[in-house]
Amino acid sequence: MRRVTVPSCVVLLLTLASCAPSPPAPADPHSFARPGEVVVDHLDLDLAVDFERRTLTGKASLHVINRTGAKRLWLDVREMEIRGVTLGREGTPTTWELGREQPFLGRPLAVEVRPDTEIVHVEYTTHPEAAALQWLEPRMTAGGRQPFLLTQSQSVFARSWVPCQDTPGVRMTYDATVRVPPGAWALMSAENPQRPAPDGVYSFHMPQRIPSYLLALAVGDIAFRPLGPRSGVYADPGVVDAAAWEFADTAAMMAAAERLYGPYRWGRYDVIVLPASFPYGGMENPRLTFATPTILAGDRSLISLVAHELAHSWSGNLVTNASWNDFWLNEGFTVYLEARILEELYGRDYAEMQSLLEFRGMLEEIEDLGADNPLTRLALDLAGRDPEDTFDTVVYPKGYLFLRLLEEAVGREAWDAYLRGYFDRFAFQSMTTERFLDDLRRGLLDARPGLERELRIDEWVHGSGLPDNHPRIESAALAAVDAKVEAWLAGTPAAELDTRAWTTAELLHFLRSLPEPLPAERMAELDDAFGLTTTGNSELLHAWLLHAVAGGYRPADPALERFLIGQGRLKFLRPLYRKLAETEAGRRRALAIYARARPGYHPMSYREIDEVLGRPGAR
Ligand code: BES
Ligand code: ZN
Numbered sequence: 001m002r003r004v005t006v007p008s009c010v011v012l013l014l015t016l017a018s019c020a021p022s023p024p025a026p027a028d029p030h031s032f033a034r035p036g037e038v039v040v041d042h043l044d045l046d047l048a049v050d051f052e053r054r055t056l057t058g059k060a061s062l063h064v065i066n067r068t069g070a071k072r073l074w075l076d077v078r079e080m081e082i083r084g085v086t087l088g089r090e091g092t093p094t095t096w097e098l099g100r101e102q103p104f105l106g107r108p109l110a111v112e113v114r115p116d117t118e119i120v121h122v123e124y125t126t127h128p129e130a131a132a133l134q135w136l137e138p139r140m141t142a143g144g145r146q147p148f149l150l151t152q153s154q155s156v157f158a159r160s161w162v163p164c165q166d167t168p169g170v171r172m173t174y175d176a177t178v179r180v181p182p183g184a185w186a187l188m189s190a191e192n193p194q195r196p197a198p199d200g201v202y203s204f205h206m207p208q209r210i211p212s213y214l215l216a217l218a219v220g221d222i223a224f225r226p227l228g229p230r231s232g233v234y235a236d237p238g239v240v241d242a243a244a245w246e247f248a249d250t251a252a253m254m255a256a257a258e259r260l261y262g263p264y265r266w267g268r269y270d271v272i273v274l275p276a277s278f279p280y281g282g283m284e285n286p287r288l289t290f291a292t293p294t295i296l297a298g299d300r301s302l303i304s305l306v307a308h309e310l311a312h313s314w315s316g317n318l319v320t321n322a323s324w325n326d327f328w329l330n331e332g333f334t335v336y337l338e339a340r341i342l343e344e345l346y347g348r349d350y351a352e353m354q355s356l357l358e359f360r361g362m363l364e365e366i367e368d369l370g371a372d373n374p375l376t377r378l379a380l381d382l383a384g385r386d387p388e389d390t391f392d393t394v395v396y397p398k399g400y401l402f403l404r405l406l407e408e409a410v411g412r413e414a415w416d417a418y419l420r421g422y423f424d425r426f427a428f429q430s431m432t433t434e435r436f437l438d439d440l441r442r443g444l445l446d447a448r449p450g451l452e453r454e455l456r457i458d459e460w461v462h463g464s465g466l467p468d469n470h471p472r473i474e475s476a477a478l479a480a481v482d483a484k485v486e487a488w489l490a491g492t493p494a495a496e497l498d499t500r501a502w503t504t505a506e507l508l509h510f511l512r513s514l515p516e517p518l519p520a521e522r523m524a525e526l527d528d529a530f531g532l533t534t535t536g537n538s539e540l541l542h543a544w545l546l547h548a549v550a551g552g553y554r555p556a557d558p559a560l561e562r563f564l565i566g567q568g569r570l571k572f573l574r575p576l577y578r579k580l581a582e583t584e585a586g587r588r589r590a591l592a593i594y595a596r597a598r599p600g601y602h603p604m605s606y607r608e609i610d611e612v613l614g615r616p617g618a619r
Contacts, residue, residue: 028323029383030156032099032108033165037070040165041209045176049186049219051147054128054135060162062120063172069115076159076166078106079127085111086121094120104386106159122163132157134277134602141220141275142236142293146184148220148275150290152283152604155324155387158212169322169430171209178202180219187234187272189216189285194224194232208266208286209428211320216285218272227251230264235273239293243273246296246303249345253307256344261314261337262420265427269310277568279602281305284312284334292569294538301504302539304342304354311337314423322430324387328378329431332399339400352475353505355400359473360512362397362466369393371465378402378461379433388604394466402460404471409455410444418443433461478509485513494529504537511543516550523553533559542572549579549586565597568605577612587613 027036042063047056064073077098085096099108111120126133136148151161159166178186182200185193190206223237225244228251235243250271258264271289273296282305283290289309295302315333335358343351366376374381375393382389407415422439437457445452452458459467484497499507507530518526527533532544533556541563548556564576580590590613598606609615 028167028169030105030324030387031165031167031169032074032076032105033167033170034070034074035165035167035170037068038064038066038073038113039170040064040073041172043162043164043172043174043176045162045174045178047176048179049149049181049184051135051149051181054133055125056130056133056161057125058123060122060124060164062122062164063118064113064120066113066115066117071112073111073113073117073120074165075109075111075122075163076106076156077109077124077163079130079160080163081125081127082109082163083123083125085123087113087117088119091121104388105156109163124163126161129603130160131603131607132160134279136220136275136277136600140277140600142239143221146181146221149218150220150274150278150602151215151217152279152290152602153215154213154283156213157604158215161217162212162215164212164215166212167323168211168213168320171211171320171428171430173209174204174206174215176202176204176206178204178217178219183221184219185222185234186217186219187222187288188218189214189288191267192234192270192288196222206286210286210317211430214284214286214317216283216288216290218274218288218290220275222272228254230254230267231269231271233271233273234288235293236275239273239296242296242298243271243293246298246300247271247306249300249303250306250310252345253310253341256341257310257314257337260340260344260416260420261423264313265318266313269313271306271309276566277600277602277605279568279570279604281569281571282309284309284316286313286317292567294567294569294572297504297537297539299504299537301537304338307341307345308334308338311341318423318428319426320430322432322435325380325382326431326433327380327387328395328399329433329436331396332378332402335396335400336403339404349475349477352473353477353503353509355397356473356475356478357505357509357512358397358400360509362394365394366465373464376464376466388608398466401466401470405455405460405469406440406444408471409451410448414444437461477503477506481506481509482513485510489515494525497529499529504540508539508543511540511547514547516547518547518551518553520551520553523547523551524555527553527555532556538563538567538569538572542576545576546579549576561593564593565600568601570605570608573601573605573609574612577609581613591615 040062044061047058049056085094086092087094095112097110101107132151132153134150138144138147141148156166158164176188180186180200185196186202188204190204221236222234223240224232224234225240226232227244227247231250233243233247254264254269266287268287271291273291273293276293278292281292295305311334315337316330321327321329339351339355342354369376378395378399456467456469488494488497535541545556545560545563548560577590580586594613
């Protein structure tokens with residue numbers, strides 16, 4: 001095997017400049033891959049999971065199609081050691097080079113290939129701090145018996161555990177062999193086992209083509225419960241029954257989604273409830289949604305998250321944003337589908353209530369960002385930026401409102417027929433904003449002259465802020481809550497507000513509508529009335545703790561500490577640490593808590609909180 005070791009930066013730059021052909025402008029600003037030249041269409045993975053070293057070691061065999069007879073295959077990698085690259089079934093050595101590390105993109109791996117090359121084998125070992133991987137000690141799991149490994153590949157982190165063309169514009173099938181310590185389960189975004197393998201060797205098969213950001217792996221102490229003929233839930237053995245109860249409506253959600261948007265094309269739909277350090281609420285890994293345990297409220301009040309991740313089986317996983325600039329095609333569409341599924345199952349009032357909560361959140365976010373901030377656009381330009389910036393933005397509810405605007409303009413019947421056709425026409429393909437608009441014109445707008453201008457579609461898609469012709473979300477229940485907010489602020493004690501029949505959504509709306517800071521005695525009154533400091537509902541606790549920090553409400557201190565240490569969901573951590581950091585005393589407190597919490601966070605979470613707290617040594 002000939003191997004080019006990485007020389008100093010300067011030499012490397014010269015090497016690349018002299019021998020690498022200058023690349024045509026890549027379509028995806030967040031990938032070094034050039035799928036127009038050589039494209040990966042299948043992946044064979046063989047990985048050994050080493051909990052002691054915190055590494056994955058093994059081989060990725062990439063089946064490629066050399067479209068242009070190109071001399072190089074360009075892959076994305078980061079935080080991994082490449083041990084060797086060979087070609088073909090016989091494993092012929094070849095030359096490869098690693099390019100310069102770039103902020104949040106990692107580095108290009110250029111492999112010399114031949115016009116007839118069909119397979120490229122990359123042998124590698126991941127870094128213990130690889131961005132996608134979280135390695136948990138047994139004590140950080142619910143049962144405390146075994147260590148746990150979980151991945152989070154979206155948006156650009158698959159490249160930290162699999163050398164690949166890490167762009168949502170490329171799809172591949174995959175097979176994997178994963179070797180884990182005996183007794184542990186391994187699960188992937190693929191066909192999954194329903195019982196553990198005694199020898200710890202698992203084989204996975206994923207027959208549907210997926211983009212790299214949907215590659216996923218979880219390893220640990222896991223049990224399974226069926227929820228229906230095509231769905232089930234995996235979780236820690238001590239959590240799995242509670243999870244099965246919470247997600248009892250999953251099969252009905254699938255049926256509703258299929259009535260609306262056509263067949264579920266992924267075989268089974270299972271959910272895994274992960275340890276609490278999982279940095280997101282949910283992640284739509286195909287066949288196996290990854291979910292935080294913080295949605296196990298005990299009363300099914302937070303299951304809209306399952307509807308959301310399930311909806312991605314159409315919007316996102318089936319028709320996929322071509323690059324992260326078109327993220328709204330994944331998330332805005334999914335929020336819309338989620339609302340429709342919720343409406344099917346629980347009625348219009350329920351769905352409107354959820355939508356209005358999100359809408360209010362968006363208004364606040366637009367105010368924070370500024371209505372002219374480019375991050376408030378649907379079609380984004382993220383070149384040179386961290387694609388994770390989008391997660392904090394308004395594309396979710398704004399995309400929802402835009403699709404609802406279309407629905408209301410053409411009527412539900414025509415709109416539903418169009419949308420169902422869209423998923424059929426573009427199944428297993430990637431989509432750009434312009435391609436969607438072309439299809440929308442052909443399918444709906446061209447037959448309705450003047451409608452595109454009347455709806456101000458260009459302003460919706462390319463403009464910032466929220467156009468004033470947005471649909472109005474109506475919730476009588478939340479309007480009634482608004483009246484109670486007024487009454488409470490005018491002095492009516494909480495105990496006299498008659499809130500006994502309130503659902504989580506109503507109480508959440510109430511809390512979020514209150515001004516900051518609240519005086520301590522009024523916070524105590526709310527706490528007495530609603531048991532907020534001790535609530536087991538993570539959304540309510542989060543909304544409450546924000547008030548507690550702003551108002552300096554000391555009785556909630558232990559709960560705040562427990563919450564920040566006990567779970568790692570960025571959506572909860574980010575605002576709480578930000579709020580703490582607003583004062584010097586708060587920042588000191590935050591740093592003290594963070595020192596204990598950080599070892600339990602996913603790399604994605606601690607990297608961001610490092611920045612929020614301006615922690616020295618932040619990377
Ligand atoms: N795909 C997203 C999660 C994501 C987005 C991960 C961007 C990395 C980068 C997922 O579908 C999602 O939106 N999750 C939400 C929950 C949802 C109900 C809004 C979350 O995790 O809070
Ligand atoms: Zn989503």
